[in-house]
Every structure is written in structure tokens, then in C-alpha cells.
Amino acid sequence: MKFKSLKTQVLVWFGGVTTILFLIFNITFYKFLEENIKLTIQNKLYNKSVYINDQLKTGIHIKDLLKDKKVESFEIAIVKDDKIIFKKGHADFPKLATFIKDKKTFFVFTQGDRQNGLFIFKIYEPFKGAILFYERNIDKEINNKLREVKNSLFVSEPILLLFLIFAASKLIDKILKPIKNITKTANAISVTDLSRTIKQPNSDDEIKQLVDAFNKMINRLHNEVEQIEQFNSDVSHELKTPLTVIKGEIEITLNKKRESDYYERTLNIIDKEAYQIQQIIDNLLMLTKYTKSNIQQTFELISLDSLLLTTIENYNIQLKEKGIKINLNILESIDIKGNQQLISIIFSNLIDNAIKYSKNNKDINIQLYKSDKIYFIIRDEGIGIEKEQLSKVMNRFYRVDESRNKKIKGFGLGLSLVKNSVELHNATIKFESIKDEGTIVKVIF
């Protein structure tokens, strides 16, 4: 049979084991008691036999001896040649022959529902034979006691057992209560409602640890889900803006007949906005394209310095427009195994940011060198990032200005692409920034 509830399982095991233990205890205790009683009877009978022996030695006739008060209460039989030649009282000795042949002088036999002891006192001279005797009622008290113990054990133990099971059941309930709470909370939790936590128990035990672990897990899930929700909301925002422009331009253009210039202008706007949408989607796909397990296959030997120089060249127009100068303070020739596309993403996004957030006619300083590790350091004299925002800049779609100020172009995906690329190369990235003074970004391969 299978028990579904943990409580039933524990109770069945506990009850079973306790019952067996009780039984073993009872049997042992009863045997021990029985032995003890036998010994007591044997002692008593032995003392009598000593008395009888002493009396016989004084030469008293056996018939007179039997009238002695001390022996009066005895059931006695005198045996000669295996036959009872004298009998006193109700003495009824089963298996007489066996007793006599045996060398033992003390036997226990069952008489009715009682245990009784029989002493055999063998006489060799001048009378060859034996005196068998036991004392009537000698055992009565002891037998009663035995029965009492037996009875009380068989009555009290089931009661004790029931009590133990009841107590165990209460204890299990107490232990299981927080677990039931956990189950209840777990059932109530869904992706849309991760704000719940389980109430801490007052104790400081394994249950508390479980509740702690569970709450921490909910918390982690909560954060993850929030990030995903934020990401979804950001993606939809970023995609909806160009879509709004496309939809609106088409509607307004179609509102009435226009000059051909107007149609051309509208189509150009739509083209630009469609390109934006494509960029966002490409970047999003790039974020999920490579994983730690498939990136290794794309690794090749790359010359970091020449890749950096090529990247800087791509920004010549923007640099000229803003009058920004890039100083290559250190540029060592370094080869590295990596994914060219991703490393190029790191360089171009960091340079792009440095240019975008710099005021006109400022300098950007770049260092690329190898000491214990490979360092790429880019320092700008731009607007800087506030302390509390430093940790968030690499989140997808995060832009320091919540409104996504369109005066500085971008989707806020650049740095999360950088972060992703850095992680895929087992490299690290560090930001140091002072508001209004500039930002230093270090990538360490």
C-alpha cells in the first residue's frame, strides 16, 4: 500500500517501529520476570528441603515430620521405585518418572494457569527413594504479580502507543505547517504576481532555510521577469516610434493629391524609418545569436590594433563634424583569438558613445596594450554618467535619459551588445565616470 501524505508515512513507520519495540520489551521483560519468579520459588523450596534434611538427620520418622507445622502446608509425595508410596494433599505430579530420573532437583511445571515449582529431595540412605514436595499457594502471590504486570503492560502500552502517535501527529503538523504555507504560496505565484513571499517561521531551523531559499528564488524570478517586461516594453517602444512615423506619413500623404516631390519625401522618410526598424531587429538578433557554447567555433586570430584603426576610420565624418580628435596614446601590436564581428562591435560602440556624448572640439584618448592581460582603454571628456546610473548603462535599451532623447541618436542597445560581446570573450568591462567631466571605459581581455 502506498501512503500519499508524508504525515501518514511517518505515522505508519513510527507506529510500526514503536509497536515492535514494545513487543520486544514486553517479551524480554516477561521472560526476565518469569526467571526471577522461578528462582524465588526455588530458593524457598530449597530452604524447606534443608529443614527437612536437618530434621531427618535427627532421626525423626518421616510420618512425624510431616506433622511438623513448618511442613504442614506442603503437598508431598514420597516415591520409591518410581511409585508413589505416600501422598499428602492434592499432590498430583505429572511426568513423575521424568522428574525422578533427571538429575535436577528443581522443576517448574504449569498447574492450571499458574506456574509452580517442584522440589525433589532424594534420599539414598537408609531409604532409597525421593520426596517430592511443593508448597501450596507459595506461588500464588508471585503468579498474581506476574499476571498483573502482564495485564497492565497490555493495557497501558496501547494507550501509550496511541498517545505517542497523537503527539507525533501534532508534531508533524507543526513541522509541516510552513511547508503547507510554501505550497500555498507556490500555487498562488504566477508570472504576473511575483510580489508574494512566504512568511518567515519564528524558528531558526531547516524550514527557515527552506523558506529563505524559496523567498530568494521568488525574488530572483521577480527581478528576471521585471527585466524581461522592461525589455519587452522597450522593444515595443523602440519599434513603435518608427512605425508611428511610417503610418502617419502614409496617412497624411494619402489624405489628398500631392506634388510628386511630396511623395518622394514621404517615401524617403519611410525608407529611413524602415531601416531603423531593421537595425533594431538586427541588433536584437545579434544579442541572441552567439552563446558561450557556440562562440568558440567562430574564433579566429585577429589583429586588435589594425581592427581598432579600421574602426576609428569609419568615424572620420562624425569626428570632423564635431571637431573631435582621437589620440592613440598607446597602440601595441596585439593578436588575439576571438570573433571579429563581436570585437568590432565592442570598439565601434564604445567609440560611437564617446563621440556622441562628447561636446565639440574635445579629445578622446585610447590605449591598447598588453601587460598581464590585454587592455583597451577609452577616455572621453563628455557629459559623464551619474553614479547611480553606472550599473544600468549596459541594460538593454537603457538610456541615461528616460525619455530617450532623440537629439542623441541610438536605441540603447549598443552597450548591451558590448557587454554581451565582452562576456562571450570571457573578458571584463569597467566604467568609471564623473558627471560633466567624462567617462573611462576599460575592456580587459
Place this chain on the structure above:
Amino acid sequence: MKILIVEDDENILSLLKRGFQEEEYIIDSADDGEDAEYLATSNSYDVIILDWMLPKKSGIEILTSIRQKNIKTPVIMLTARTEIDDKIKGLDYGADDYMAKPFSFKELNARVKALYRRSLSLVSNKIDIKDIIINIDAKSVTKDNIELELSQKEYELLLFLAKNKNKLVSNSMIEEQLWNNEEYINSNVIQVTIYNLRKKLGKEFIKSSRGLGYKIEV
């Protein structure tokens, strides 16, 4: 009708301005929260189109601020947010309507008109004054069932006076209502417009009290 458009995306702002200009609305625009708040509190508009996420001050902050100053201009919120909670939040803070991006310009325009009508406490889209009927949706004016040819400014001025009938409307009020922030106004231009309107509607239709302003008496 004079509207304020607040939108930080230059492409969306540009298309909204063009679209509403073709509807012959008078338009002011702002692309950040602070400018928007300044314009909304210092000028009077018939409708404000307000984006949710803006640099410097959010749409909700602007909304809260103008409602606190007891400005009851109808506000239609424009946003990429589509969560029900966001809609409720916007309406709770005193927005009159809500449009999610990407929206249809025609629908936005229809809602702007509806809000405008509601703000005039009009059930229909017509205003009757004496023998003159102004059709707000069609932007047409008839006198004795004959349609009159009015310029945009003439129409707007007539509508403004009609909305404030029996009240004196000053030159500066007219100037603020009929021209946007960036337009240069010749001091004569209001006088000329009034003159032209009187010619078309009848001399006694618009009363003037010298130096103070104009009114339509019913």
C-alpha cells in the same frame, strides 16, 4: 482651433504638425517637458496632445502640474505604453483621452475634434448665433443658408468670438488664440480681420468697444 503638440521624437512631431496644419489648426509645439509646461501654462489652447515620455519632465508631471493650476484644457495622451494600468494612470491624472502608438492620424484627428466639441459643451458640431451657423467639423459658416467664404483667420476669429459670446474679447486674447508662438503679428491684422468679418456677416454682428476689444451679443 489652437492646439499644443508635445512630442520628443522629431519625426513624429514633424508629421503631426504637417497633418494638423493641413487641417488648418493653429499649432504650437514643444519637444521637451519644460517647454511644454511653460507653453501650456502661459497660453490657452483648445486641445493639448501630450507624449508620455519626454526629456526633462514627463507627460504625467506636466499633466499634474497644469491640472493643479486649474487649467482645464482637454489633454490627449500619446504613448507607446499599452498596459491597461498606464491608460488608467493617464486618465486618473486628468487626461481626457489616450492614444497608443502606432496610432492612426485620422483617428487622432477625430478624437481631437471630439474633445474640442466636448470642451465647448456642444452636443452637435454646430453653433447657431442669430442667422449665422458655424459648422465646426466642416469649418464652414452659413448665413441664411448661404455658405460664406472665410479665410482661416476669419473663421478662427469668428469661432473664438462665438465661443465667448456676450463677453468682451481683447486684442491680446485674439492674438494669443489665433497665432502661434513663432508668428510675427502686424498690429493691424486683427483690425483688418474684424473688418472683413463684418463685411461678410453684417456690420452689427460684432460689436466693438474702442480700445477694449470685441464681442458678439446675443
